[in-house]
Amino acid sequence: MIRRLIWVLAGVTACGQALASGESHWGYDEPERWGELKPEYTMCSAGKNQSPVDISGLIKGELPAVGMNYSSGGHEVINNGHTIQVNYKPGSKASVDGREFELKQFHFHAPSENTVDGKSFPLEAHFVHANENGELAVLSVLYEEGEHNEQLAKVWEHMPAEAGGSKVLPTAVHAGDMVSASAGYYRFNGSLTTPPCSEGVRWLVMKDYRTASKEQINQFMETMGGPTNRPVQGVNARIILH
Template identity: 55%
Template sequence: MKRWMLLTAGLILSANAGAAGPAQWAYEGAGGPAHWGALSPEFTACSQGRNQSPVDISSTVKAQLPPLHMRYAAGPATIINNGHTIQIDFAPGGALNLDGRDFELKQVHFHAPSENTIDGRLFPLEAHFVHADAKGALAVIGVMYETGAANEALAPAWAQLPAQPGPAQPLAQPVDATRMLPAALDYYRFSGSLTTPPCSEGVRWLVLQKPLTASSEQIAAFEGIMGGPTNRPVQPLNGRLIVE
């Protein structure tokens, strides 16, 4: 199974699973992050991996990182509450060019509060734009949100936030992922993992330095539906470098 498919499969477990079993995971309690690695043999990386995400971005190495090149366009999309997050799935066609090859934009999902931190700072909301290349390798762009002005790019999706887990629903308006990113695309880069089970490693992480804003009402709407925090605690760097 390709790793972006593993990500989707992991995120929809609570929506599709029946009685509680070893693959049930959560953000709190007995199924919480501290216990993920013991819930299933497939989740071993959650406890034994050495390159896990999220991380605290506090000590970086200065470098000449190449500019990010994305080819996104407005198109149809669907929205789903999978029990762990709200996820927007994009139509094929959008791509990030990275390391000499294309990573197709698959989906964006959200965490409140943020998973990655910057100098120890938690943001009230973080978006993860998930991309996959032809072999299933993943690249994730992380975008932080501060509390402030309402975010117009989020408004169409927020107007259809599913209150309960269930099947994906078409969004009434086309979605342009470009509008969901800040104008300045300076970024931090590091090697990491999925932030949810199975915590697979080898993910290229690109966390944008410039935060966007979302209104307190937008943030509260997401938090209210999720019913609690949806962030994995930061993980040890274990010697990894964060480059900017």
Template identity: 50%
Template sequence: MKKSILLACAMIASTTSFASEHEHAHWGYTGDGAPENWASLTGDNFACTGKNQSPINLTGFIESELAPIVFHYQAGGNEIVNNGHTVQVNYQKGSYIEIDGKQFNLLQFHFHAPSENHINGEAYPLEGHLVHADKDGNLAVIAVMFKEGYENKGLAAAWKQIPMHEGDKHAFSASVDALDILPENKDYYRFNGSLTTPPCSEGVRWFVMKEAVTASKAQIEAFKATMHGANNRPLQDVNSRVILK
């Protein structure tokens, strides 16, 4: 296999099932497995000290003619999993986005509370990450911020069977549509970054929706109750990267 495909397999394993080698390293968000110690838990996490890490505070934008993301989503969320680090909706094949002349297939979406990325210094109570991969294993993440307000249609569908305990998994009786958690306006900010969980692999395209969506207080609290604490990685240095808008 090509080196890029091998790397991508490791990255996707981390974002979808958190491969057993990383589980054995006992990474988390507090104590000895906290983010500041991720790089020392296993040699596989060497990238956690890299120069292009996520999340970041999005500010100091560079004006750019960003091409629209073309969405080809269908209702394909078929199961919801609590893996101890997040609650994740796994997606059937067939949904994808087009950007940079490539097709990136939607693999899953998951959540962090509070938000990992900030926008102009502002944090949000909840952030969703929609994880995609192209045919060569290159990753693209669409991030959407949730502010407290009206109930979110997409979350309502997923949270009907929200798994409350680590290791719980539930199949949906009706497929969930990822479009229901995205804003109507799909304008975005863009930067190059990494996975926000071990192994922190870099080379990830990040597209952060400019427009936040709402979630009810009850929906936000329901997610937080499953995690028993915050599951957000602290902000990382932007270094020499540019953030486009």
């Protein structure tokens, strides 16, 4: 009951912030209704290639290596009411499908949005990249509960408690210390997992799972006031390669 109340209050804060910035409010209490909130959100209910998904029924593919040319550019942490996001300085690139995508920001969801063979993880990070044409590629890292994570700690220490808060990180975070494709990855096409749920997003979920401590997971969950995961969506005609 108390947990529910905290979550509702956090929702009010998030919505207040969203309204102040001119955005329609949405939340994780009724994700199945996002498509009805605004005409621009129609894909949230009408889309057939939506994210997240349960990663199963895999097909073996000849997946190319992902080139990562990252520098230490995570310089600012914000609480936007929906997630904790680290904004990245220009110049860090990943090559996906032979094209260059620049790392813009990374942010978190708890519990995980994507699941693997029905298994949910306590935390997931999304490294959001865009190319010159505005196409998106998201590199996802799944976290299991375990050892304290030093890289997360650099962000968590400065996590703004209130929606709308931001802080400059005294020590820039290096994405290269947080995400690696060396163990391979799951590859599928999907969408943004938040409104407007736009499709055409390249998804790469890393097989190299990381750990976060119970305290770190709880700190994120408590700051956000509840779960921040959209439920898994139908795979439909898509194939998931590995």
